[in-house]
């Protein structure tokens with residue numbers, strides 16, 4: 001797909017979603033501004049698509065304001081509070097006056113803590129000089145793309161994928177190139193399929209294991225095959241620590257020619273602290289540092305001290321949360337099977353199940369809203385994660401077992417009456 005074709009597809013997609021969301025009470029025409037003919041905002045701001053899952057969430061909130069009780073299985077955010085030892089470290093940092101800008105690369109103590117973590121967990125030796133602390137994994141992603149991708153450079157993404165990936169690339173005038181992954185193959189990148197999409201402009205391949213939305217892991221064999229390829233690898237390791245079967249691997253076990261982005265939002269239940277980091281090849285650190293200085297100055301100081309406590313003291317808390325997620329995962333899988341859904345591949349990490357609903361509908365956006373309106377359960381439409389996600393819905397088990405049970409009971413009743 002050329003850049004023009006890709007852009008037209010996005011506009012059409014925005015318009016289609018917009019036309020449909022216009023009929024949904026409670027949604028305030030969030031993406032009216034999409035497309036070439038829209039008002040005064042800059043082109044890049046007009047063209048960036050919204051998260052469709054936010055449409056579901058906002059409609060769910062409108063229903064809640066009307067007094068309906070909604071079960072939220074659409075949101076990808078831990079339901080646990082941040083562990084106590086992390087909050088205590090943050091309080092201490094505030095009391096001790098650590099409330100100023102830090103070094104633009106981040107606190108050396110935290111950067112050393114991350115090196116130690118990567119050594120203990122993956123046997124990878126790193127220098128803190130290769131680490132840049134960021135205000136979340138999202139800025140880390142933006143900074144890597146900005147440092148790596150020139151106009152018209154291509155970056156290969158799986159489809160389905162986390163929705164922001166292609167949007168960041170588009171925003172920077174680079175070209176996201178999709179490679180479909182399939183449930184029969186564990187939603188894994190197939191090396192020959194990638195090879196067919198390589199061009200002289202391919203600059204990077206992005207991997208995300210465990211993956212959002214599928215919850216599957218990329219096998220070490222395939223990671224090592226990808227590491228042999230010419231483009232840089234960008235590895236989003238944000239769901240590391242939330243793995244229930246198999247074992248997660250860092251791309252740095254296979255190659256140094258890679259960028260890791262990671263953060264504290266998921267495994268440590270710290271979404272609101274906005275803390276993440278980049279591990280980059282040394283020659284990219286100075287360019288990334290300049291981007292950080294200009295755009296963000298530094299990550300939040302209090303959050304950085306909290307992050308250090310997370311790495312050094314919160315191991316038992318992460319294990320407790322992981323084991324609860326795992327109970328929920330097993331419950332969801334067995335209930336879904338009982339409801340007649342065929343999971344050709346079972347999720348082994350993160351907190352999502354990507355469910356094939358093609359026997360119910362080929363329009364996941366409409367189905368998600370039907371489930372919300374009729375059953376009072378929020379789910380994410382698969383189309384949010386790419387064209388190849390159409391015909392699926394994603395449910396998140398980052399919610400209590402009691403709520404998950406109630407949500408699935410409601411879906412069961414909805415299916416019986418449909």
Ligand SMILES: Cc1ncc(COP(=O)(O)O)c(C=O)c1O
Pocket residue numbers: 076136137138139162208211212236238263264265271275276
């Ligand atoms: C795959 C993936 N990467 C990155 C992020 C962004 O996380 P953060 O809260 O660290 O910005 C998310 C959030 O849902 C995600 O699912």
